[in-house]
Amino acid sequence: MSPALSVYTKELRGQFFSLTAYVFTVVFLVTSNWLFFQSFFLFNQASLRTYFDLLPWYLLLLVPAVSMRTWAEEKRQGTAELLLTLPIPEWQVVVAKFAANATFLAAALAFSLTLPISVARLGDLDWGPVIGGYLGAWLFGCAYLAMGQWISGLTSNQIVAFLATIAASFALLVSGISITLASAGPLADVLYRLSTYTHFQSVAKGVLDLRDIVYFLSLIGLFLYLNVYTLIRRHWR
Amino acid sequence: MDIEVKNLRKNFGQTAVLNGLNFRVASGEILGFLGPNGAGKTTTMRVLTGFLAPTSGQVLVDGRDLLDQSVDVRQKIGYLPENNPLYPELRVFEYLRFSAAAKQVAQPDQEIRKVVAGCGLRDRVGQGIGTLSKGLRQRVGLAAALLGNPELVVLDEPTSGLDPNQIVEIRHLIRDIGKTRTVILSTHILQEVQASCTRVLIINRGQIVGQGTTAELTTQAAGRRRVEAIIAGPEDAVCAALQQLPGVASLEQQVAPAAGETAVALEAEKTRDVRRDIFELCVERHWPLLELKVSAVSLEDVFHRLTTEQPQSVTATTATPVTVPAIPHS
Numbered sequence: 001m002s003p004a005l006s007v008y009t010k011e012l013r014g015q016f017f018s019l020t021a022y023v024f025t026v027v028f029l030v031t032s033n034w035l036f037f038q039s040f041f042l043f044n045q046a047s048l049r050t051y052f053d054l055l056p057w058y059l060l061l062l063v064p065a066v067s068m069r070t071w072a073e074e075k076r077q078g079t080a081e082l083l084l085t086l087p088i089p090e091w092q093v094v095v096a097k098f099a100a101n102a103t104f105l106a107a108a109l110a111f112s113l114t115l116p117i118s119v120a121r122l123g124d125l126d127w128g129p130v131i132g133g134y135l136g137a138w139l140f141g142c143a144y145l146a147m148g149q150w151i152s153g154l155t156s157n158q159i160v161a162f163l164a165t166i167a168a169s170f171a172l173l174v175s176g177i178s179i180t181l182a183s184a185g186p187l188a189d190v191l192y193r194l195s196t197y198t199h200f201q202s203v204a205k206g207v208l209d210l211r212d213i214v215y216f217l218s219l220i221g222l223f224l225y226l227n228v229y230t231l232i233r234r235h236w237r
Numbered sequence: 238m239d240i241e242v243k244n245l246r247k248n249f250g251q252t253a254v255l256n257g258l259n260f261r262v263a264s265g266e267i268l269g270f271l272g273p274n275g276a277g278k279t280t281t282m283r284v285l286t287g288f289l290a291p292t293s294g295q296v297l298v299d300g301r302d303l304l305d306q307s308v309d310v311r312q313k314i315g316y317l318p319e320n321n322p323l324y325p326e327l328r329v330f331e332y333l334r335f336s337a338a339a340k341q342v343a344q345p346d347q348e349i350r351k352v353v354a355g356c357g358l359r360d361r362v363g364q365g366i367g368t369l370s371k372g373l374r375q376r377v378g379l380a381a382a383l384l385g386n387p388e389l390v391v392l393d394e395p396t397s398g399l400d401p402n403q404i405v406e407i408r409h410l411i412r413d414i415g416k417t418r419t420v421i422l423s424t425h426i427l428q429e430v431q432a433s434c435t436r437v438l439i440i441n442r443g444q445i446v447g448q449g450t451t452a453e454l455t456t457q458a459a460g461r462r463r464v465e466a467i468i469a470g471p472e473d474a475v476c477a478a479l480q481q482l483p484g485v486a487s488l489e490q491q492v493a494p495a496a497g498e499t500a501v502a503l504e505a506e507k508t509r510d511v512r513r514d515i516f517e518l519c520v521e522r523h524w525p526l527l528e529l530k531v532s533a534v535s536l537e538d539v540f541h542r543l544t545t546e547q548p549q550s551v552t553a554t555t556a557t558p559v560t561v562p563a564i565p566h567s
Contacts, residue, residue, distance in 0.1 A: 006338030017326045078322030083288040085286045087312040235290040
């Protein structure tokens with residue numbers, strides 16, 4: 001097993017043994033299913049559009065719960081000292097931790113596949129947009145995970161990491177909704193391009209636009225870089 | 238693995254924690270890092286393992302700067318940090334397997350079996366780390382530090398919080414490790430140093446205030462000999478007579494083991510063997526001399542003196558500390 005892979009498996013195990021992550025996953029699954037089926041029979045359409053429309057808001061709570069322990073817990077336990085004195089380059093540790101979190105998020109999203117399966121049994125569901133929507137939602141979540149992981153590296157308190165990640169994610173999301181854009185004046189165009197909300201719009205329709213993919217990947221790259229940077233900073237004189 | 242520390246300084250904000258440390262550790266040494274709490278021991282350990290960078294100064298490992306080849310050097314270091322942090326959600330073998338993989342140990346299963354046996358963990362490998370007692374957790378930390386046969390083992394307070402039996406076991410283990418590898422051990426417990434270390438460095442307020450073997454430190458730094466005696470004779474007369482002996486610097490009366498006996502501890506100049514004088518005095522006064530010994534535990538006094546007085550370097554080894562010009566902040 002390579003060193004990075006060993007960190008990945010350890011992280012994944014930690015994530016699957018963390019009660020908080022489970023609690024948030026269950027809450028996410030229950031609320032998303034319940035809210036979806038409340039209006040589903042009214043619209044009487046075999047579509048997951050309403051689910052994907054609300055998904056960013058669910059992820060706003062789920063993602064910080066997954067990412068909050070990444071570094072904060074290592075710092076609180078003192079294991080960060082152990083991990084960072086092992087012969088693994090810092091960037092590999094950061095990427096391995098991110099990959100483990102992204103896997104957990106994928107598992108949480110996979111559990112919500114019961115939704116499209118149910119809908120497909122009730123009507124004629126077009127699977128194309130559903131697959132696109134899930135992939136896009138996962139990328140969207142990964143961007144927030146990367147941000148949460150960076151924020152978690154700045155504190156040794158999980159709750160602080162959780163709340164700060166929610167605040168930052170909320171700001172990125174809410175900057176793109178129409179009410180903000182309408183009152184933003186000259187900044188509206190910038191906010192429109194920077195907000196995760198606007199980039200999620202086509203994803204919600206089931207369209208995977210290359211521009212959106214590049215946007216989410218850039219966010220992931222930026223925050224993982226910042227995470228490595230905070231770790232390496234301790235080596236500055 | 239030879240380690241040379243040159244003018245090491247570390248500041249946290251405005252507070253200077255390390256004030257220009259200079260020392261060398263040669264292969265096969267067990268170096269004890271002794272100092273009161275807050276002296277800078279843990280910070281030194283963290284710099285030596287590459288966890289923290291010094292504000293200025295250098296750590297040279299086999300002649301190369303530690304930070305320039307951080308990952309390579311980390312491969313050769315086994316580290317047990319202060320308070321022995323571990324992942325409580327993992328089982329012992331899972332954690333050791335993780336450490337072995339992270340260190341890219343060639344034959345992980347064989348190596349894990351070896352350290353598990355060495356640290357007496359054979360019956361515990363399946364247990365969750367979170368459920369282990371403090372002593373067992375300490376052994377798990379040590380086992381992980383020893384994985385991959387590191388050339389240098391850095392142990393930060395390895396026996397803190399253990400019961401006396403566990404302490405003895407861990408000390409045996411450290412002595413065994415030290416037979417084949419370089420060990421740097423930090424502690425504030427004097428007995429630990431005496432029991433395990435080939436050389437001692439005493440640090441106070443981020444500076445080295447004394448170094449040498451325990452014997453060298455106690456004799457040379459103290460400059461005096463501590464002698465304990467039990468004499469069957471009247472207290473006042475015995476004490477008064479002993480104080481009159483040539484070369485006696487101080488005399489401390491201790492609890493007598495029985496009535497009619499006097500127990501004293503005295504410090505005398507090393508130039509004169511005060512034991513002969515005591516014997517002759519007792520013969521002359523017809524006081525039976527019940528016990529007479531040179532006390533061995535005066536490292537405590539040295540430690541106390543060196544860490545409470547203003548820093549004044551005492552060097553007892555032939556290898557004098559290296560002094561190099563200060564390296565400017567970069």
